[in-house]
Amino acid sequence: MELYKFLPKTNCKKCGKPTCMAFALDLLQGKVKIDDCPPLLESKYKNKYDALKDLLGSEEGKQKELKIDVDEDLCDGCGICVTVCPVNARYCPPTLSGKAPDYPPEKHQLFQVKGGKCELLAIKHCRRIEAEGRERECRVCETYCPRKAIKIDYV
Amino acid sequence: MVSKRVICAGCSLLCDDIIVRSDGLFIDEVIGACLKGKERFDQCMAKNRIISPKIREEGELKNCSLEEALERVDQILKRSSRPLLYGFSNSSCEAQLKGIELAKRINGFIDSNSIICQGRILNASKKFGITLTTISEIINKADLLLFWGANPAESIPRLLNKVLFSRGKFRMTGREIRTLIIIDPVKTASFNTMGVRDVALQIDPNKDIELIRALKEECCLDGSIPPEGVAGLDKDDMKRLLLNLSGAENGVVFVGQGLLKTQKDTNLIKELLELIEIINEKQQKGRISLVLMGGHYNMAGFEHVALSNTGKNHSLQYVNGELIDSEDTIVSKINNEDFDCSIIIGTDPISHLPSSLARKLASKPIIVIDNRKSATSTIANVVLPSAITGIECTGLVYRLDHVPLELKKIINPPSNVISDKDLLEKILYNFETQF
Numbered sequence: 001m002e003l004y005k006f007l008p009k010t011n012c013k014k015c016g017k018p019t020c021m022a023f024a025l026d027l028l029q030g031k032v033k034i035d036d037c038p039p040l041l042e043s044k045y046k047n048k049y050d051a052l053k054d055l056l057g058s059e060e061g062k063q064k065e066l067k068i069d070v071d072e073d074l075c076d077g078c079g080i081c082v083t084v085c086p087v088n089a090r091y092c093p094p095t096l097s098g099k100a101p102d103y104p105p106e107k108h109q110l111f112q113v114k115g116g117k118c119e120l121l122a123i124k125h126c127r128r129i130e131a132e133g134r135e136r137e138c139r140v141c142e143t144y145c146p147r148k149a150i151k152i153d154y155v
Numbered sequence: 156m157v158s159k160r161v162i163c164a165g166c167s168l169l170c171d172d173i174i175v176r177s178d179g180l181f182i183d184e185v186i187g188a189c190l191k192g193k194e195r196f197d198q199c200m201a202k203n204r205i206i207s208p209k210i211r212e213e214g215e216l217k218n219c220s221l222e223e224a225l226e227r228v229d230q231i232l233k234r235s236s237r238p239l240l241y242g243f244s245n246s247s248c249e250a251q252l253k254g255i256e257l258a259k260r261i262n263g264f265i266d267s268n269s270i271i272c273q274g275r276i277l278n279a280s281k282k283f284g285i286t287l288t289t290i291s292e293i294i295n296k297a298d299l300l301l302f303w304g305a306n307p308a309e310s311i312p313r314l315l316n317k318v319l320f321s322r323g324k325f326r327m328t329g330r331e332i333r334t335l336i337i338i339d340p341v342k343t344a345s346f347n348t349m350g351v352r353d354v355a356l357q358i359d360p361n362k363d364i365e366l367i368r369a370l371k372e373e374c375c376l377d378g379s380i381p382p383e384g385v386a387g388l389d390k391d392d393m394k395r396l397l398l399n400l401s402g403a404e405n406g407v408v409f410v411g412q413g414l415l416k417t418q419k420d421t422n423l424i425k426e427l428l429e430l431i432e433i434i435n436e437k438q439q440k441g442r443i444s445l446v447l448m449g450g451h452y453n454m455a456g457f458e459h460v461a462l463s464n465t466g467k468n469h470s471l472q473y474v475n476g477e478l479i480d481s482e483d484t485i486v487s488k489i490n491n492e493d494f495d496c497s498i499i500i501g502t503d504p505i506s507h508l509p510s511s512l513a514r515k516l517a518s519k520p521i522i523v524i525d526n527r528k529s530a531t532s533t534i535a536n537v538v539l540p541s542a543i544t545g546i547e548c549t550g551l552v553y554r555l556d557h558v559p560l561e562l563k564k565i566i567n568p569p570s571n572v573i574s575d576k577d578l579l580e581k582i583l584y585n586f587e588t589q590f
Binding site for chain 2: 075076077078079080082083084089096097098099100101102103112113114115116117144145146147148
């Protein structure tokens with residue numbers, strides 16, 4: 001209901017939904033974005049648009065995208081992230097004994113060291129996205145990086 | 156484009172899992188190597204690479220042909236009676252063998268970099284005995300890693316990756332089952348890999364020997380630690396350290412440069428070996444072994460080559476073609492100015508040695524064999540370029556755990572550049588034939 005207050009409430013159906021209430025529900029679940037409502041982008045609804053953006057900014061924790069940031073200036077390519085990452089360990093057997101994985105990389109592989117620097121390959125296979133339960137809280141790469149070059153963040 | 160699995164010679168760990176993609180002329184991509192290894196592979200095309208022989212004429216280094224340079228080397232060696240050969244830690248074992256042959260022929264004094272690093276501990280081990288171990292055994296069995304005076308995260312970047320985080324045959328859980336202890340006066344980058352059960356000990360500088368003595372006493376007689384602690388550590392820390400050491404099934408002590416360089420006497424090494432011996436006797440189910448951390452990729456090689464060929468592991472003094480017993484080391488030789496020319500191979504003593512010694516070394520003619528410009532090569536009388544071992548020529552080298560590995564050739568060296576083994580062979584040949 002909180003979100004419905006800031007919508008135009010005209011039931012114009014320009015967004016493809018039957019009513020503004022339906023749009024508000026989908027907005028809450030993250031199925032649609034604010035910009036999908038065409039009348040809201042008009043100048044007379046600008047105040048409501050800004051208010052809605054502020055409101056969603058604080059509530060949108062679940063929809064934020066995972067970002068693993070590797071600082072290239074700090075990284076010295078020691079490969080600890082390659083070895084400790086549980087996804088790498090499952091799909092690239094050489095990393096079990098501390099060795100570099102094969103090349104070209106396996107499609108699930110998350111980290112690789114190339115040209116003396118760590119590279120992020122397929123973030124969509126990270127445990128923080130794919131796994132369930134406590135495994136979702138995985139932070140091993142960030143914890144064990146001796147140079148503190150890896151930062152896990154949501155943006 | 157061909158992908159090859161090669162051994163990286165960036166540091167003494169000699170990682171054998173590096174993939175290099177090259178078209179036969181240049182190296183395009185290096186996968187799996189750390190920044191140090193990458194630099195090593197980049198060295199072929201680096202700006203400070205020496206590709207032409209140089210001789211000093213009227214105070215300036217000038218490019219010349221290899222024959223001219225070798226002739227000048229011959230002149231210098233013919234005039235000298237006490238030449239000095241130093242370096243060899245960045246050369247293959249074949250080149251080291253040729254170096255010893257050359258020293259024997261020209262009645263010189265030959266020494267490697269290991270004399271100011273791990274040479275002393277190996278010398279001391281002749282009397283007391285030493286238990287070494289290999290990297291694969293550490294991966295499969297070790298449950299306690301003690302880094303004493305070492306910062307592996309920065310000096311040998313992939314070492315922690317291999318020994319601490321890897322999952323071995325009997326240590327399937329990897330990091331969780333291994334205990335890490337670091338003893339260092341400075342809080343280095345290695346401290347960042349500490350877990351909950353690990354022990355971080357920041358001791359006072361130059362107090363290592365007091366700590367070792369106190370640990371020894373505590374081993375023999377319980378409760379002998381003074382209540383105020385030793386070397387900046389309190390009683391609980393020391394007890395925790397001892398408990399970990401004596402409880403380990405397969406403990407490994409990594410002896411770093413910090414421990415080897417702090418003191419002048421060999422007492423510290425003797426006491427350390429004795430401490431390990433006492434702990435090994437005391438504990439029931441396991442043992443503690445040692446790994447000596449060298450910097451250059453073939454530092455351990457010279458020990459083996461010299462020991463198996465001459466019976467002495469460093470500081471070989473030849474007189475009339477015979478090896479004589481002498482207490483001299485490279486430092487005392489330079490300090491007493493007991494030399495009249497020097498051949499420096501693959502190292503940079505002018506920037507590594509103290510300035511007083513460097514000045515004395517620079518006062519006599521210097522012949523440099525190296526692949527990159529350094530402080531030594533800029534003041535040298537003759538500079539001979541060499542191919543890079545492990546990239547442009549093959550060679551046998553010893554890893555830091557004294558395991559021999561064969562380095563392969565990946566690309567061709569620049570034209571007219573030959574390996575340091577061939578250069579030494581030519582110098583030796585010229586010396587024997589020309590009059």
